[in-house]
Amino acid sequence: MKFGSCFSNCFSPPSETAIINVNQQDPQGENDENFTVFSYNELKLATRGFSTANKIGEGAFGCVYKGLHANGSIVAVKMLSIELESMRGEREFVSEISTLTNLKHENLVTLKGCCVDGAKRLLVYNYMENNSLAQILLGGEQNRIKLDWEARREISLGVARGLAYLHEEVKPHIVHRDIKSSNILLDQNLIPKVSDFGLSRILRDDVSHISTHVAGTLGYLAPEYAFSGRLTRKTDVYSFGVLLLEIISGKTVVDFDLEHGEHYLVQKAWELYRDNRILKLVDPIVGMNYPEEEAVRFIKVGLLCVQEKARLRPEMSLALKMLSNDVDMELDQISQPGLVADLMNIKLGQKTMTLHSLYSKASNLESTPSPLSSCS
Incomplete structure (x- = not known):
């Protein structure tokens, strides 16, 4: 049949x-x-x-x-x-x-x-034995796994390989449109699997972008896409940059506490980079025994991927080479990242692409949590 x-x-x-x-x-x-x-x-x-x-x-x-x-x-x-x-x-x-x-x-x-x-x-x-990256990295104590630096490195490289395959090896190319920690599943060996292709779109060789309704998850949304609906492979690159910073820091994209209010991971990473305190972003769970030079490189790649101007973000194959230390990053100048201010401004068509803007909430526009993630 x-x-x-x-x-x-x-x-x-x-x-x-x-x-x-x-x-x-x-x-x-x-x-x-x-x-x-x-x-x-x-x-x-x-x-x-x-x-x-x-x-x-x-x-x-x-x-x-x-x-x-x-x-x-x-x-x-x-x-x-x-x-x-x-x-x-x-x-x-x-x-x-x-x-x-x-x-x-x-x-x-x-x-x-x-x-x-x-x-x-x-x-x-x-079936994925270790559920989603969101669960083992950010979930409750019963679901968390204390990931060492080597595990975080391999998860980051694996996701980058999967996206590079979708963006550049598959014909026609595919934009995932909802890269986030809950859509990265982990098998028994912690090998990452990009999942949930319900929002994905085909991008053919003869077009640079497609225009579509905005879908994805606030906090991971590239600002130019959130504002205009202009979807390119650089949309996924931005989301990957946010995810990379999550993996390294073990922190959620948007956090809140009563004393200090909301905290935004991309903004925090940028501030630490400007202050030359970039290693402060590394998750304390990793401990002191990790390669500092590699950690700095990973954070810089994350910041390169979330730059406000899409043309300045690397393609996924280049980001993968940077992470693998196959290309020299010394000449790369990292510019200010872009942030989405709030859902209401997106709906009203207002431009919301400055670092000093604030998110309203890290809520979904049209996506689901990971198809294989645990219930909360």
């Missing part, structure tokens, strides 16, 4: 995506590389009737459940909730499948298959 024909009969895909015909996996499950069209009953059985005990994540578009397939493999099953009026959820379902069925990379999440049963839409992924 061809999945593409079944797929197209159920709904019409959005613009800028292409549906890929893939063969259903044989019922014996002998070829794990093929995309599988699961039955609803099959996934219901695997998740014990989508029981609360098996729920491992919840977001705006639905819940994620841990499941034990009949062939013995452990999977993560994402059940999407579809808004009939806006078709939100449906678009993300289409985008996720059309993107991931054509991509294979160590640092991208693996989509094993899907289920279309009436109004029900389900996606099936490889």
Whole structure:
């Protein structure tokens, strides 16, 4: 059976995506590389009737459940909730499948298959033993892992490799549009997997950008994109820069306390850089035994990626080379980062791109938390 024909009969895909015909996996499950069209009953059985005990994540578009397939493999099953009026959820379902069925990379999440049963839409992924980066880095004590410098380095490099693959190796190129710590999943060896491609867009060779509605997560949004809807690969580069600073510092993008009010990670990193105290950003959990020169380089790459002017940000392949110390950074001049002031200004079309602006909240515009992240 061809999945593409079944797929197209159920709904019409959005613009800028292409549906890929893939063969259903044989019922014996002998070829794990093929995309599988699961039955609803099959996934219901695997998740014990989508029981609360098996729920491992919840977001705006639905819940994620841990499941034990009949062939013995452990999977993560994402059940999407579809808004009939806006078709939100449906678009993300289409985008996720059309993107991931054509991509294979160590640092991208693996989509094993899907289920279309009436109004029900389900996606099936490889199960990630260590959940999301947000959970182990910023979550509650029961979920946190004390990451040493080596682990943070490898996670950062892995995400950079995944994005460089999407931006420059895949044809046509792909902009993820929602890079953040909750969308970086970690397997049993802490190898990072970029996930949640529901907002991704194709960027063809003959265009420099596409214009689209603003989507993503405040705090990670590139200011020029938040203001104008002009989407480029540099949009992802900005988000990666914020993520890199998060990984190094172990701090949230926006924090709040009663005594000092709101704190913004990008602004804090910039202030420490200007004051020549850049190593103060490194997470104390790392301890004193880490390569200071490498840490300085990583923070500088993060700041290069979040510069206000998109043209000054490096491409992901160059950022990866900088992180790997394969290129000389001495001549790179880091300019002031850009920040998004608040959601209301974006909606009103007001320009909000100065360092001295303040966020209102690090809230979502149109994205969900990681499809495989734990419930809070």
